[in-house]
Amino acid sequence: MGSEGGDGYGLEPCSPPKVLPNRPLPGVEETAGMNPLMRGMASSLGSKLVVALTGAGLIGFVIAHMAGNLQMFIGQDAVNAYAAQLKSMPELLWVMRIGLIGVAAAHVVTAVRLAASNKAARPVAYHAAGSIQQTTSARTMVLTGLLVLAFVVYHLAHFTWGLVHADAFSLVDAQGRHDVFSMTVLGFQQPIVAGAYLLAMLLLALHLLHGAASLFQTWGVTNQAWAPLFKTAAKGLAWVILIGNASMPIAVQLGLIVPPAGVGS
Numbered sequence: 093m094g095s096e097g098g099d100g101y102g103l104e105p106c107s108p109p110k111v112l113p114n115r116p117l118p119g120v121e122e123t124a125g126m127n128p129l130m131r132g133m134a135s136s137l138g139s140k141l142v143v144a145l146t147g148a149g150l151i152g153f154v155i156a157h158m159a160g161n162l163q164m165f166i167g168q169d170a171v172n173a174y175a176a177q178l179k180s181m182p183e184l185l186w187v188m189r190i191g192l193i194g195v196a197a198a199h200v201v202t203a204v205r206l207a208a209s210n211k212a213a214r215p216v217a218y219h220a221a222g223s224i225q226q227t228t229s230a231r232t233m234v235l236t237g238l239l240v241l242a243f244v245v246y247h248l249a250h251f252t253w254g255l256v257h258a259d260a261f262s263l264v265d266a267q268g269r270h271d272v273f274s275m276t277v278l279g280f281q282q283p284i285v286a287g288a289y290l291l292a293m294l295l296l297a298l299h300l301l302h303g304a305a306s307l308f309q310t311w312g313v314t315n316q317a318w319a320p321l322f323k324t325a326a327k328g329l330a331w332v333i334l335i336g337n338a339s340m341p342i343a344v345q346l347g348l349i350v351p352p353a354g355v356g357s
């Protein structure tokens with residue numbers, strides 16, 4: 093998928109990695125009076141660490157969520173039982189939701205500020221032929237990140253709030269549980285919905301392709317022996333998430349996953 097270069101936020105686009113200037117982010121004029129934690133977070137290196145740690149947390153969520161969703165291939169009972177079990181622990185669910193919102197907000201706000209700061213610090217675009225070879229994934233980190241965020245809002249409106257495709261959201265199964273399985277299948281049976289999910293999964297994979305690789309760089313895993321291995325692992329992770337998530341709308345479109353008898357006909 094092309095060579096890696098830069099961190100997607102405009103920092104050190106050349107290899108090998110070099111020591112980064114630890115400057116305050118825009119809007120943070122003075123860091124001297126802050127405690128060390130705040131000062132660290134307001135600096136570019138501290139911000140990179142925040143983006144990396146929150147990014148790792150979000151990757152963890154995406155993997156766990158995908159593993160639960162892949163029960164779509166087992167069937168209606170497995171998916172609905174799993175969803176009902178999650179909702180049977182509302183306290184835990186809300187702690188996780190609030191944690192996820194906090195982590196996602198910190199990731200987006202810090203990454204956007206970091207990108208703006210790096211752009212401001214490098215007002216003249218590089219144009220010497222052959223000097224910088226950034227991948228598409230690296231160059232479009234902010235764009236793909238914001239598009240994935242837009243997808244998540246649509247996704248919540250679809251599957252969590254029932255604001256779009258509301259008819260399928262109100263379905264219940266024979267045991268009186270929210271029929272998450274049928275809701276998902278009926279959604280993915282609409283080509284435009286399946287297409288939108290596939291596009292979003294491609295954008296997510298593009299984001300992760302570079303994001304996961306630069307996690308290791310931020311954590312200092314840049315030595316010659318291990319860096320290629322971690323980069324390959326990061327790419328493998330992006331591919332696994334793409335294939336796992338995309339398999340569901342594709343399976344529904346191909347008729348491999350169908351709604352239960354009497355639903356949607």
Ligand code: HEM
Nearest residue numbers: 154157161175189244247251252272276289337338340341
């Ligand atoms: C084809 C892929 C996906 C499927 C089939 C899917 C399915 C679902 C379903 C059915 C729900 C509602 C669960 C329930 O009501 O019990 C849900 C919630 C959610 N999904 Fe997805 N999802 C997919 C991909 C994603 C991705 C890629 C993200 C993030 C980047 C994501 C983020 C969320 C979030 C944040 C919630 C809300 C969880 C909560 O209510 O606490 N989903 N998803």
